[in-house]
Amino acid sequence: MRPLPHMTEHKVTSSAVAKRAGVSQSAVSRVFTPGASASQATIDKVRKAAAELGYRPNRLARSLITGRTRMIGLVVAYLDNQFYPLALERLSQALQARGYHILIFMAENSTQSVSKVVEELLDYQVDGIITASVDVTGDLAKRCAQAGIPIVLFNRGQDEAHLSEVTSDNLAGGRSVAKFLVAGGHKRIAHIAGWQGSSTGRDRSLGFVDALKELGVHNITQIDGMYKREVAAQAARDLFRGPKSPDAVFVGNDHMAFAVLDVLRLELGLSVPNDVSVVGYDDVPLAAWPSFSLTTVRQPLDHMVRTTVDLLLGTIEDMARSPAKIRISGPLVLRQSSRIPKGGWPLHQV
Amino acid sequence: MRPLPHMTEHKVTSSAVAKRAGVSQSAVSRVFTPGASASQATIDKVRKAAAELGYRPNRLARSLITGRTRMIGLVVAYLDNQFYPLALERLSQALQARGYHILIFMAENSTQSVSKVVEELLDYQVDGIITASVDVTGDLAKRCAQAGIPIVLFNRGQDEAHLSEVTSDNLAGGRSVAKFLVAGGHKRIAHIAGWQGSSTGRDRSLGFVDALKELGVHNITQIDGMYKREVAAQAARDLFRGPKSPDAVFVGNDHMAFAVLDVLRLELGLSVPNDVSVVGYDDVPLAAWPSFSLTTVRQPLDHMVRTTVDLLLGTIEDMARSPAKIRISGPLVLRQSSRIPKGGWPLHQV
DNA sequence: CTGAAAGCGCTTACAG
DNA sequence: CTGAAAGCGCTTACAG
Numbered sequence: 001m002r003p004l005p006h007m008t009e010h011k012v013t014s015s016a017v018a019k020r021a022g023v024s025q026s027a028v029s030r031v032f033t034p035g036a037s038a039s040q041a042t043i044d045k046v047r048k049a050a051a052e053l054g055y056r057p058n059r060l061a062r063s064l065i066t067g068r069t070r071m072i073g074l075v076v077a078y079l080d081n082q083f084y085p086l087a088l089e090r091l092s093q094a095l096q097a098r099g100y101h102i103l104i105f106m107a108e109n110s111t112q113s114v115s116k117v118v119e120e121l122l123d124y125q126v127d128g129i130i131t132a133s134v135d136v137t138g139d140l141a142k143r144c145a146q147a148g149i150p151i152v153l154f155n156r157g158q159d160e161a162h163l164s165e166v167t168s169d170n171l172a173g174g175r176s177v178a179k180f181l182v183a184g185g186h187k188r189i190a191h192i193a194g195w196q197g198s199s200t201g202r203d204r205s206l207g208f209v210d211a212l213k214e215l216g217v218h219n220i221t222q223i224d225g226m227y228k229r230e231v232a233a234q235a236a237r238d239l240f241r242g243p244k245s246p247d248a249v250f251v252g253n254d255h256m257a258f259a260v261l262d263v264l265r266l267e268l269g270l271s272v273p274n275d276v277s278v279v280g281y282d283d284v285p286l287a288a289w290p291s292f293s294l295t296t297v298r299q300p301l302d303h304m305v306r307t308t309v310d311l312l313l314g315t316i317e318d319m320a321r322s323p324a325k326i327r328i329s330g331p332l333v334l335r336q337s338s339r340i341p342k343g344g345w346p347l348h349q350v
Numbered sequence: 351m352r353p354l355p356h357m358t359e360h361k362v363t364s365s366a367v368a369k370r371a372g373v374s375q376s377a378v379s380r381v382f383t384p385g386a387s388a389s390q391a392t393i394d395k396v397r398k399a400a401a402e403l404g405y406r407p408n409r410l411a412r413s414l415i416t417g418r419t420r421m422i423g424l425v426v427a428y429l430d431n432q433f434y435p436l437a438l439e440r441l442s443q444a445l446q447a448r449g450y451h452i453l454i455f456m457a458e459n460s461t462q463s464v465s466k467v468v469e470e471l472l473d474y475q476v477d478g479i480i481t482a483s484v485d486v487t488g489d490l491a492k493r494c495a496q497a498g499i500p501i502v503l504f505n506r507g508q509d510e511a512h513l514s515e516v517t518s519d520n521l522a523g524g525r526s527v528a529k530f531l532v533a534g535g536h537k538r539i540a541h542i543a544g545w546q547g548s549s550t551g552r553d554r555s556l557g558f559v560d561a562l563k564e565l566g567v568h569n570i571t572q573i574d575g576m577y578k579r580e581v582a583a584q585a586a587r588d589l590f591r592g593p594k595s596p597d598a599v600f601v602g603n604d605h606m607a608f609a610v611l612d613v614l615r616l617e618l619g620l621s622v623p624n625d626v627s628v629v630g631y632d633d634v635p636l637a638a639w640p641s642f643s644l645t646t647v648r649q650p651l652d653h654m655v656r657t658t659v660d661l662l663l664g665t666i667e668d669m670a671r672s673p674a675k676i677r678i679s680g681p682l683v684l685r686q687s688s689r690i691p692k693g694g695w696p697l698h699q700v
Numbered sequence: 701c702t703g704a705a706a707g708c709g710c711t712t713a714c715a716g
Numbered sequence: 717c718t719g720a721a722a723g724c725g726c727t728t729a730c731a732g
């Protein structure tokens with residue numbers, strides 16, 4: 001590397017500290033290696049010299065030997081849905097607390113983009129990978145396994161048996177919405193679904209529609225909202241323009257539900273929940289804002305994050321551990337966007 | 351490192367590739383080092399062997415020599431204000447496009463927390479640091495300079511002459527809101543300010559109040575909203591409960607403005623903009639949602655991001671470059687939360 | 701406990 | 717263009 005002319009860029013190495021402390025370079029290393037042993041006298045001399053020189057061990061060099069970088073790769077597709085920044089924040093904090101840090105990669109949700117990104121992540125020698133709501137091919141999973149890098153899917157399920165994943169119980173969540181809406185006496189129930197290309201979207205819809213059928217409701221209109229604000233808004237216009245417009249709509253996530261509320265109230269002049277009940281999924285903080293006051297199924301973010309971190313770090317420490325598929329259930333949170341069944345409802349009211 | 355029992359964890363090194371290709375390890379290295387030269391024959395042999403073995407160079411080892419990790423440390427305090435996830439997303443994309451990646455660190459906005467976090471960042475040997483809306487002490491800046499790591503403050507200004515920073519023109523933004531509200535015929539103007547401990551909060555307030563004074567408006571009630579939703583909501587209650595409640599309020603950022611709108615409309619039953627005009631700052635995507643339709647000063651995010659990345663990478667490439675303080679101005683975006691002056695207003699209408 | 705030495709996986713002068 | 721060698725800054729057996 002070319003020397004940098006204008007800066008007094010000390011590179012304080014362990015050798016420099018050793019010299020000043022009058023000990024060997026190995027001794028310095030031992031003082032900074034947790035678990036290694038050194039006499040109190042050595043420790044004192046080394047710490048003093050290190051402080052005077054402003055020495056801190058170079059993690060790169062350490063990592064080259066230990067094979068551990070204490071970096072976790074996070075692959076994320078979009079941050080406009082508030083659920084993801086929040087997940088990122090919590091994941092980062094949980095990992096930081098355990099001495100790890102996140103190397104972040106934005107990927108479009110295409111197989112090609114994700115592959116490329118994961119390949120780069122492997123180049124950086126991360127200790128593990130978390131993908132948030134992104135599909136991972138079997139090939140890719142194999143690459144990671146070959147490289148000895150564990151991977152955990154966050155908020156996305158896949159069939160590959162050897163992939164670890166943490167999701168909320170989307171089937172049960174969908175079911176609970178169905179029961180709630182039927183108990184509330186709704187007769188014309190519609191569904192603006194989460195993206196049917198994703199496990200979360202499919203499971204929520206499946207649970208919802210199945211439970212409705214069990215309750216004798218069969219003719220549900222369902223449109224894929226693609227997890228996109230504009231698509232969901234258009235779906236709402238299409239659904240509610242007709243003569244026999246729905247009296248309840250289950251929307252595949254909160255992010256889309258906010259768009260639907262805007263269309264129903266501000267474009268179509270409907271009253272929520274008098275004319276129509278709206279239920280979302282996620283329970284992002286925005287859902288509790290008075291402007292929306294959205295009834296929604298909570299994804300227990302903190303619990304999901306804790307589980308993801310435990311699973312990933314556990315696998316890093318013991319690669320023999322077998323993959324797990326963990327589903328965490330969350331309550332339906334009642335707010336003012338939906339009619340509440342006469343006689344109340346057993347679950348969360350906020 | 352203990353061997354991992356259950357995985358076929360090839361560690362494919364350049365030596366393995368060299369052996370298979372029948373060339374020296376240096377030759378392999380050259381084929382994978384941009385700018386190094388090798389004959390076409392060598393390149394072909396090496397690429398073939400590398401592909402067969404699934405070889406990719408270990409960036410850690412490379413970094414140890416080159417002194418460049420192509421990682422940028424990002425220090426961020428909160429992600430609940432939508433401006434920050436968006437900034438993170440854009441910064442990440444812009445850096446990815448130039449071959450860099452973000453190592454993310456969450457810090458509380460305290461001197462102690464930030465110091466600790468930056469110190470860790472230096473341990474990771476990042477090539478540069480971006481801090482988003484976080485204060486950096488002179489000491490800390492000195493540490494980074496000593497380590498030869500450039501640092502750019504994003505959306506935060508400080509007096510230290512040798513710190514680089516990129517902000518929007520908060521003074522001008524505040525001024526434009528003042529002129530707009532006065533031109534709109536507002537008589538009782540209030541201000542729920544951004545956190546006065548931050549440069550953005552102070553500058554927006556300063557520009558606003560100064561311009562009002564120039565226009566002959568002196569008795570402005572100002573409360574610090576601390577950039578927090580709940581504090582801003584309470585400020586709104588306090589301001590608007592009295593008999594002579596304001597007919598306009600400038601809120602220090604959009605995130606607080608949404609809380610203020612909720613209080614005014616849903617708690618106090620006021621009509622916006624008939625009873626009171628509300629103006630925010632940032633122009634986050636939420637501001638354009640019909641529920642809020644918030645008039646606000648746009649922070650030109652993409653421009654700020656591009657500038658930050660150029661400045662940081664430029665400094666990494668040429669450490670002799672002197673620090674810059676760059677201010678980027680953004681328009682006032684007119685929406686329905688504010689009365690528009692008779693005869694219109696020269697700026698953006700959306 | 702401690703030091704001398706080997707080695708992690710690369711890049712890069714240095715000769716040829 | 718190419719290979720042998722040195723070295724980036726550490727950790728970790730190995731002897732003592």
